[in-house]
Amino acid sequence: MIASSSPRDVTAPTEAEQPEANLTRRLAAHLAALRFADMPERAVHEARRGVLDWVGCALAGSRHRTIDVLMQTLGRLGSSPRATVLGRSTRLGTLEAAIANGQMGHVLDYDDTHLSGTTVIHTSSPVLAALFALAETEAASGEDLLLAYATGFEAGVRVGRTAPEHLEGGWHLTGTLGSISAAAAAAKLLRLDALQFTHALAIAATQAAGMQQNRGTMCKSFHAGKAASNGILAALLARDGFDSSLEIVEGPLGFCRIYSRVSAPERLVEGLGESWEILRNGHKPYACGVVLHPTIDAVIALRPRIGRPESVSHVEVRAHRHVTTVTGTRDPATGLAAKFSVYHSVAVALADGAAGAAQYTDARAADPRLAPIRGRVSVTVDESLRKDQAHVRISSDEGCQEIFIDHASGTAENPMTDSALEAKFHANADPAVGPERAAALRDLVWRLESLARAGELPALGG
């Protein structure tokens, strides 16, 4: 047993001693040793921004019919009120509340996105749903919550890097890596030592699931809720003494091998402690698949120059491969499916000049005015483009207009401002809890590190 949580514990050799050994234990030891004082102010601020955006998304999502169905089922499971369900004026057991909050955070596909070369993760829905479900019963401060939140990013993104073909393999990373992120966050909130932390990561990985095959259905956001509850269970079990493999990532049948055809275990600890992954988090201005965002940026930018949408004869999109593989649905049958349709997204951006929650309802998916516009959109894959880039050319009565977007708005390179985030928050939260409570929530989030009890935040969001 490792009694200390120090990363220099003798049972977890340093990289210099044995470069290929004990990768999971090294990561766990590093995460277990992190302190709030280690976080640079920029990372703390990104954490505050992430909490604000996510609470807004969850409150807006709490009204979705998917959540009505979910709450009906969760209500049958026999849970006693222990953790607040956001925006629903009710409390459930810890696991059930985590499922509900995680799913409502992701159901609109409006929540934050951590984008890298190999991973696309909506980290906050699993992580904050797990932390909120624990915050009311565990003694945790606002600082604890912010540090635990940032810790969730470190674990999920790093494990993702060890499995470079994980995304291409058909997994929904918000479910799989989300379970690991949520476990790491919960483990941090519970102050697990290095060995317990190692177990928590393994207990989470052994529950990690979520299939892209279910994209565009109620299951997609369910992955986020399940990841939150998986993470909680992993961390609580580890604290109570549950054991596991000590090499769940790099082992012969470890995560990097069975969830990906190509594995890169050494990347788990690459540059450990040199940066904070939360600094690469992005926030969505549009309520749909993130790979559509540069295209929507382009259409909205060109819109003032092209007159009436009806006069558009052709929209030519050149973009990343995922725009066709992930968002290639031509005629989506539901609002959830529309979030993965480049055709629908271009049509609403042209028609409304917007792509918010209101543009992705079942009613708008069936809107007869959008169908002809969708039919005039064509998409070409350009292998040289990143996921946050797109080129759009619009032919209309006003002639030809074109634009290239280099970094979609809301990405780490082209971030939403704090005031834009606040505006998004209020647009999401005000209809759910009223402008006064929304303002109180907003103010609480901006001074989150001053809270003695982090549980105040979910309680206010109920």
Added chain:
Amino acid sequence: MIASSSPRDVTAPTEAEQPEANLTRRLAAHLAALRFADMPERAVHEARRGVLDWVGCALAGSRHRTIDVLMQTLGRLGSSPRATVLGRSTRLGTLEAAIANGQMGHVLDYDDTHLSGTTVIHTSSPVLAALFALAETEAASGEDLLLAYATGFEAGVRVGRTAPEHLEGGWHLTGTLGSISAAAAAAKLLRLDALQFTHALAIAATQAAGMQQNRGTMCKSFHAGKAASNGILAALLARDGFDSSLEIVEGPLGFCRIYSRVSAPERLVEGLGESWEILRNGHKPYACGVVLHPTIDAVIALRPRIGRPESVSHVEVRAHRHVTTVTGTRDPATGLAAKFSVYHSVAVALADGAAGAAQYTDARAADPRLAPIRGRVSVTVDESLRKDQAHVRISSDEGCQEIFIDHASGTAENPMTDSALEAKFHANADPAVGPERAAALRDLVWRLESLARAGELPALGG
């Protein structure tokens, strides 16, 4: 929406019409239409035998320290008493009880095994844990429970066949296929229609997890408990209207593709309705990895001919590849790890003439008398042998003795008799609930189909 549960529903084409289409929906329609009257008496009896054996294993497992840790954690989650936890004189919420019962059923690695060319599944722990957790709150008869139990086998084994490299890929099928089996069983108990059943399978698949990397730790049996709770959640959500992909097995990113390097989607419906997979279920005479059983049979058979164990100079095992890849641990540190050690298993079979729960405790793993015997065992892989075959040759003061086992005891081809199963049940159950209650449980199981309320059974097992 499919309103009828008939397998001939127009939205689910028959095989003749379109051989490659709607495979998941065809399976779901078939399972939704099954009735107790369709079950041949042999299948009903196998179901009774399965319930009896599993209840015994769960009761014996309820005393394991793994379950003590688990119960401590589950008790923190805020659940109201809704479903009985076997052998622990307590009740928990539906999900929590399913996790507890599923894990205790599998923790001793003593529960039943469905063995085929591509799959090895301990079906009862996920399936019966799910059914028991629902039986006390849902209106279900003994017949309903037996049919739902058999339905769980059909779903899990068939999905497993579509993913022929699923096992080799490092997955623990009791977790992955177990989630699908548990969902199908729960869906049957809840009388879902064909479309709801399709959703239930997909909601389960999208939660399916369990890594062999965790073999020999507390996580392995946790997979069974999580599978049970995943399956319940899937079926209840589907009943309430939750939706999903309609081609979760065969879709472009379907189960057979992302959980296996090789896929065979058409096998999902091969010979549908012609046989019952529960007839291929086996029951373990030994409390360890099933691939060790023919070797243990051999050692126990030779034992009377070889005198004192100390006189043995060499035990040569020739067996299936998995004996080295799955059970190759030379010096296991814990009882759980010893269950995957051919060396430990040969040693206890020689020393005790037995390989029951008592031979796989932490104390026996550390027993200094066993270490020298383990050191005299060598294993050779024979690619011509099946998992239920082994050849063992023992050299001792008495000379050389050898034997070939063609079908391990407890397999479908060499089944335990009803009276042997009863004896195993009492050895497991009597110490947990006393011989009187064990006898009452046994009698209830043998007349299970006569129960108006299946919930009587778990209630009596508390």
